Amino acid sequence: MPEEQWTPPPVLLAVDLVILTLRNSRLHVLLVERGVEPYRGARALPGGFLNNSDEGLEEAAHRELREEAGLDASQLHLEQIAAYGEPGRDPRGRIVSVAYLAIAPSLPEPAAGTDAVGASWVPVDDVLCRGIELAFDHYDIVVDGVERARKKLERTALATAFCGSTFTIAELQQVYEAVWGVRLDPRNFYRKVQAVPGFIVETGVSRRTKRGRPARLFRAGKRTVLNPPIMRPNRLPGEGNHE
Amino acid sequence: MPEEQWTPPPVLLAVDLVILTLRNSRLHVLLVERGVEPYRGARALPGGFLNNSDEGLEEAAHRELREEAGLDASQLHLEQIAAYGEPGRDPRGRIVSVAYLAIAPSLPEPAAGTDAVGASWVPVDDVLCRGIELAFDHYDIVVDGVERARKKLERTALATAFCGSTFTIAELQQVYEAVWGVRLDPRNFYRKVQAVPGFIVETGVSRRTKRGRPARLFRAGKRTVLNPPIMRPNRLPGEGNHE
DNA sequence: GCAAAAGTGTTCATCTTACACCCATGA
DNA sequence: TCATGGGTGTAAGATGAACACTTTTGC
Missing domain, CATH: 1.10.10.10 (Winged helix-like DNA-binding domain superfamily/Winged helix DNA-binding domain)
Structure with a gap:
């Protein structure tokens, strides 16, 4: 925290959600269809701006979870993925988005009582293989969210x-x-x-x-950290080099 | 991203740094002493506000690394930890901070050419055992940063x-x-x-x-992901339950 | 009885751990 | 030469993959 007199430039803060669930044994992510520019018609992660200056980040994530996915905040896993703030990531201006990962149990409903148009569960594989175009940098966010889930299954x-x-x-x-x-x-x-x-x-x-x-x-059970861990089967020796 | 006409409230964005290094075989973190209220006299993580609306988050982290720690941006590890945005975390107002983890090689200099007053390397153990009072929620940020480093050593x-x-x-x-x-x-x-x-x-x-x-x-070497991983020795069976 | 899914036993290869031992240097 | 840390060999125990086999159900 700095000591300057100068006033720093304010930015707009948004919250985006990577909501994962299993539907007939496949991993799905909830996407909404954008009704306005930019990226009108493209799919995007559910999310929105902070409601007011007193709303916490996780509080906003819970609210969006309720509003956009009809999911009750309690008894579902929610954790922060990261902040995404490259200038230019949103053509409307400087918007920094804090992404959250939510895990929902398999539910009978098609896509839950959503008020956003065109909310639907999409197989994660279809997104990762770029079979579906996502708005903004939401592809990166999905990748990071899925990777986080994969790693956390182990421990x-x-x-x-x-x-x-x-x-x-x-x-x-x-x-x-x-x-x-x-x-x-x-x-x-x-x-x-x-x-x-x-x-x-x-x-x-x-x-x-x-x-x-x-x-x-x-x-x-009560234990949240697994010891010993459930390790993912070994990828073949000569492989993957991404961070 | 929402579709409302209503204008969302802007917030101030800061970047804080958890800079870790080894000094005589002990893990240290760089802390600065605050010269102004709030938390005047307490120690805090180096950091500051975004310079302007065009500055990227990682770009700002690199700048602070240079300004506050005298460390050259290139050839040192830098990754985001998380965004910290609880309302009330900063008594000056609604400030959301994006924290970064930096790893510096052991350097001969005492604390590097810093322009912040009282920058110094502090043993991480002294911070974690709450032997040293930190400003804001910087204790939590250090904990998260160290935990991130510990986990990433494995893989x-x-x-x-x-x-x-x-x-x-x-x-x-x-x-x-x-x-x-x-x-x-x-x-x-x-x-x-x-x-x-x-x-x-x-x-x-x-x-x-x-x-x-x-x-x-x-x-x-070129490989950044370790296969097989270097696993941390097993904690005893009846142990730790924190997320 | 048969198919299918749950649950058990066992084997073999691999990895981890502990530690004995040798090697190369400064003093 | 001895002390010190670098580097190698190896055997016992723990772990993990593979798979034969038994159990309990619906049809």
């Missing part, structure tokens, strides 16, 4: 945020497979997650029915 | 940013030990870092002198 209980209040181990495995984009051995995964103290706890009421033997139901 | 070549252009494996080990606050077996560390392709490369000119057998000199 934190983030995966349970994708599940309902109770879940089977197979469902938990689908979270890891969808977010990491890999296949895991169900038998080894089964033991591995149970070997982490406090990660998941068995609800006595064990069963559920679909096909085959019923599975025990678990709920998220 | 990235960040440790080499603490070293000069060439370094011995023992020096690299001191980085890991100081940042993680653990002791490592030199023999096992020696082989482990060399087993990561592209992490460090041997400079033909191998020697250096102090006491005992001379060590080979290495420089940072």
Whole structure:
């Protein structure tokens, strides 16, 4: 913090949301269609400006979550990704956006009660492969958000945020497979997650029915840091070099 | 990004720096002493407001690095930590700060040619144990910055940013030990870092002198992501629960 | 009974750890 | 020569991948 008399230039602050969920075993992100210029017609992350000078950043994220995605703030994971402030990122002027990552459990609703036009769940793969054009620098933000989720699956209980209040181990495995984009051995995964103290706890009421033997139901434990961690399978030795 | 006609409230944007370095095998952070209210006399992170509406966030971080710490922007690691924007974090008004983490190699100078009064390197342990009072929410920012560095040592070549252009494996080990606050077996560390392709490369000119057998000199390789990673020794099973 | 999914046991390869030991230098 | 730190070998234990096999359900 500086000591100058000179008054620093004010900037406009926005909050954008990367809301991830699983829909039929694939990772999806919530996108809205822009109704006005710039980038009219393109898809963008839900978000908006700070309401007033007294609104906190996370508070604004919670409000947007409610307004634009119809998701209740409580009981869903929310964390900051980063601030995006390159001059020129928004043609309307100097706007700095603070991006948040939200994880929602799989819900039956199509895209939740949204008031923004054209809100829809889009497979993350379609976005990452640039099959869908995003407004502003929102592509970068999605990349960073997904990467954050991928990393946090290893050492934190983030995966349970994708599940309902109770879940089977197979469902938990689908979270890891969808977010990491890999296949895991169900038998080894089964033991591995149970070997982490406090990660998941068995609800006595064990069963559920679909096909085959019923599975025990678990709920998220209190422990948020995983020890030992659930490590992502090794990429082949000669590979990836991005930060 | 919203579509409202209403004009959002502008906020002031600041940039704060967590500059880490090693000084005689201990992790230090650069702090300045505040000359004006609020928090006059307390220590704070170096930083300042955006210069003008055209200055980028990282650009501002580079400028502060030069102005307040006398460190050349080029060839030192710089990455964003997060945005800190709770209303009330600064008694002067609504100020949102974007914090950056910088890693500087061990330099002979006491605190570098600073123009801020009372800039000094402070052992990170003294800050984390709250032995030193920091202004604003700068304690939280230091915690987040150090935690970021600790995590990135495992999977990235960040440790080499603490070293000069060439370094011995023992020096690299001191980085890991100081940042993680653990002791490592030199023999096992020696082989482990060399087993990561592209992490460090041997400079033909191998020697250096102090006491005992001379060590080979290495420089940072091109690979920034470590595979396999250098994992932090396991904390005991019943432990830590913070996010 | 059969298919399918849950859950268990076991093997083999790999990695980690601990530590004995040798090497090259300054004093 | 001894002390000191650099560098190598190796064996025991822990971990992880692969996969055969048993259990419990719906049909």
